[in-house]
Amino acid sequence: MTLRHLRIFAAVCRCGSVTKAAAMLHIAQPSVSLAIRELEEYYQITLFDRISRKLYITEQGERLLKYATHITSLFNEMEESIQSVSEYEPLHIGSSITIANSFLCDFLAQYQQNYPKRNCQVLIETSAMLESKILNNELDLAMVEGIPTHPSIEKLPFFQDELVILCANEHPFTKHEHLSFADLLQEPFLLRERSSGTRAVIDSILQLYNMNVTPIWESASTRALVKGVQRGFGISILPYQMVKEDLQNQSIQRLYVEDINLQRKYFIIYHHNKYVTPAMQDFINIALQVTTLQ
Numbered sequence: 001m002t003l004r005h006l007r008i009f010a011a012v013c014r015c016g017s018v019t020k021a022a023a024m025l026h027i028a029q030p031s032v033s034l035a036i037r038e039l040e041e042y043y044q045i046t047l048f049d050r051i052s053r054k055l056y057i058t059e060q061g062e063r064l065l066k067y068a069t070h071i072t073s074l075f076n077e078m079e080e081s082i083q084s085v086s087e088y089e090p091l092h093i094g095s096s097i098t099i100a101n102s103f104l105c106d107f108l109a110q111y112q113q114n115y116p117k118r119n120c121q122v123l124i125e126t127s128a129m130l131e132s133k134i135l136n137n138e139l140d141l142a143m144v145e146g147i148p149t150h151p152s153i154e155k156l157p158f159f160q161d162e163l164v165i166l167c168a169n170e171h172p173f174t175k176h177e178h179l180s181f182a183d184l185l186q187e188p189f190l191l192r193e194r195s196s197g198t199r200a201v202i203d204s205i206l207q208l209y210n211m212n213v214t215p216i217w218e219s220a221s222t223r224a225l226v227k228g229v230q231r232g233f234g235i236s237i238l239p240y241q242m243v244k245e246d247l248q249n250q251s252i253q254r255l256y257v258e259d260i261n262l263q264r265k266y267f268i269i270y271h272h273n274k275y276v277t278p279a280m281q282d283f284i285n286i287a288l289q290v291t292t293l294q
Helices: 003-015 018-025 029-043 059-087 097-114 127-135 197-208 222-230 240-248 278-292
Strands: 048-051 054-057 091-095 120-124 141-145 153-167 189-192 217-219 235-239 253-255 263-271
Touching (some): 003 029, 003 059, 018 029, 029 059, 091 097, 097 240, 097 278, 127 141, 127 153, 127 197, 141 197, 141 278, 189 197, 197 235, 217 222, 222 235, 222 240, 263 278
Parallel strands (some): 091 141, 189 217, 189 235
8 A cells, every 4th residue: 555545545534525535636536436445455444334425434444544644644744854954955066166266156145145044065176076076976066167078977058168368468479460279389388287177178179189288387276377477487278257357457468369169168067867956956047047147
């Protein structure tokens, strides 16, 4: 027997009628009659005396009703308790360094404004590390750069950014109207570390064009790379969202290279076996809404 049988039986007892119980439960009348008959056959008892088209609960029915009421009440209490606890469980979020600097605070501020009783725990790490933690179920969701390739990871694009090539204001390249990527390879490079999503995109572009770069600087700090570019130590390729203020302030210059696509997407990722909780879906919705306004 199932909880459904007990719920139907209790409803018939409350309503005193199969027809009224079916209406209350929003199921077909024959389904209610079948559930009562299955209960009677299973326990080999009569639950109702049927006299003049009315139902009168039997002594055995009264005994079963006490258990059915207790069991269904406990089940409802359990569901309410579990749902209440899950509603306020911390949401474990990961973010790449670039996305943390660009969007994370806006997402969290809006999320906390909409859901003030919910808590978020945040990890800011490289995209590669975040993918590993998603696979190990250490995070509910994460925001990464580049395209995750593991088959167990679900990915949802939420923003399209572009990488920009940067140099010092005094660099000779600023006087060139036409540059090729091959021209840039003659220069020292200052790049993000290999485990970053930005570096992965750059390496994939270089591989596509059969080119190779050995940077003289590698750093997880975008600000350190920008300062290095400003001081003329080399050129860099960084996300536009991270350096747009520097470009607007004209503290560095952007170089335009012909015939090369430096656009890339940001993704929200989670394990494909992960149940997407209301909290997760609410955060995803906010991320999509906030970035739409950018």
